[in-house]
Amino acid sequence: MSDPVDIFRTEAEEHLSALESALLELEQRPEDPELIALAFRAMHTIKGGGGMFGFTELSAFTHHLETALDKVRNGLFPVTQELISILLDAKDHVTGLLEDPVLDQTQILIGRGLLERLHALIPDEQITEAKQTTAAQSPAIAPPGEEGDRVYRIHIRPSAGAFRDGFDIFPILKELQGMGTCYVTTDTGGVPLPAELDPESCMLSWDLVLVTSQGAEAIRDTFIFVADEWRIDIDPIDIDDDQCDRIGEILVERGLIARSQIESLLAENPRVGEVLQQAGLVTESDVDAALREQRAIRDTRERGARGEQESLVRVPAARLDSLMNLVGELVIVQARMQQLAQSRDDEAMSAIAEDLDRLTTELRDNTFSIRMLPIGTTFGRFRRLVRDLSRDLGKEIRLETEGAETELDKMVIDRLGDPLVHLIRNSIDHGIEPPEQREAAGKPPVGTIHLAAEHAESHVVIRIRDDGAGLNTGAIRAKAVERGLIARDQTLTEEEIQGLIFEAGFSTADRVSDVSGRGVGMDVVKRSIQDLGGQVGIRSEPGRGTTLTITLPMTLAIIEGLMVAVSEERYVLPLSCVEECIEVERGSEGKRNGQRLARVRGDLVPYLSLREWFAVPGAAPGIEQIVVTRLGEQRFGFSVDQVVGQYQTVVKRLGKLYEGTAGLAGATILGDGGVAMILDAGALAESLEDEVRTRGRRQTGRPPTWTE
């Protein structure tokens, strides 16, 4: 992406989505000056870039918006619903202009209409005059250090027994130094002369000034093992405060002297530090520490003023992918190396292998973290969706989000957008009732959709909860019978009925609205989520609402697996779906309609023989292992010769020829150079389930037979 016009487009799109979320937030908090400033900045930047890259129309149009927003920013006009609606429409118009800078007749009309609406609200006087105002004000709009570094003052006083307890300061200092720019001052004042020195007591303390992009929590984590015993003070310094870089101020803040002491001395000599030191009020190292803090504050301020732009680099996704691939290969080679080192019993080699292991793991984590994005980047578009759609449908709906900072692989986020949109559309369209119906049911007229994301072990759980009418299980059941998905007299639990909505071709919408009922059903949602290695479940209470739960792996690039063996072949099953392993003696297996069944504590669980499925030559051993997996609400087993154990691996793609092979999610190279297939348990089970269902329907009502 080296074409500057493309770069402008991408950046403008980012600004537009920032603008959109700012506008939607403004709707909730119309008084928030920061949001207004943000919207203004977005318009201002797009206008500037548009002019530079030949998007003349876009530049002219955004100029009007910018002018209007500037007036709002200056408090001349209030933020109203109408204004936000115009601006949102204008944002859409700008998106159109970005795609095609040459206007067609419709676009001209849309643009003109929007400006008329805008100027009806906020009249436009002299354009030139407006230009001058904005030009004069624009330099001041970026608050320094907005997203960049923060300055923290950290005071560390280890407990006297720290050394005796086996804690040392150096690892902690090093970790802090690794977090950013760190200025350390060791306070040696407490150390006595050797005659009084208790060699095991720690009399030292440290004052640090840390400039870092990380939060106070991350800093606190550094002290996790010593926090109870040591005195640790972590104070963020407000670098925007004009006074904060004065030495005297710093010393007062550090609690070393009183403000009045400084003031009386200041009258005599402006160099506070020296004077205070001479007067014996503070020590040399106190002043030293304060001087460092002063330097850190000034440096950070300067950098903030210069803008931290240079520290951000745009990288094409393909390059990142190839880096990931290489790291993946390296991880595999490293595993082979380690295996070799172990088998050689060579200490020197083992040491190298260990170092390599540490570095590779770090490299891998670092590389993968590049691809991680907070899921909140997608939340913005849902806000707009909820707003627009609920208006169209005459419903009042509030979207609440939680855990926007939860990080997920960019690839997962990209592919998650559409399923999430669909689920939220469903909640708006089918879930939340119209206001009058809600009031009749004794609920608040405004419905709520709660969108939450959180980490759970190596997974991310996304919940979409609405307080709507809940699923109508009766209707679902009737529809399922009508569609031939279940038998008329089949007994199903409430959960099983709810799960039916994920079946192919299922739609309960009584009417086909503009929203749902476009033929894309929940089965597609389920499939997309399964493709991402995730699972989706539904829980609904009549009258109370519906909760959809999506569980996703954090990344598609690494899989936590269970390795199994059939003869010499190795397979990896995703550990996330493995429930237990059981042993079965040959000849004890049951069958129903040709489907193998295993008895797992009284339940019959269908299973598939990997030996048969992959046509592995040789005979099965006398005792086979069955790995029981849970796929959504169902359990499914895989029979293998041997369960090898847990195995974390980088997933390699299968290559063009084999990609898309049913049941295979990828492959991995083992430590000994062999290849193991990574199985897609869900897909394997589905192909078998389909078969069973076809057979089962032909023989409805007959209880399963346990043939032995």
Add this chain to the structure above:
Amino acid sequence: MSNVIRIEPGPHGTVLHFEGDLTIFQVGEYLPQLLALEADEESLVADLSATTEVDGAGIQLLIALRKQLETAGGRLTLHAPSPAVTDALVTCDLCDYFHMECTSEPC
């Protein structure tokens, strides 16, 4: 390498060769010997070229020694600090606190 302190006279005052580790375990062991040194010792040289490991207690000992000599009007010189010592001094930013003699010459 075993952890020892060798105390020898040198051209610029008594030299303390800290060999091996200089950690909490050694500090307690060396301290009586250091206290036994002539109280009027003007200057001391701490040869840290063969020091393999140093911890907070080790650094604290050096600070205490520096203070002692300063009171007596003398000076403590850190001679050729090994990478481990240099690392510790840099981490604590104590390089300017001590008088350092960074040379490969033995003393």
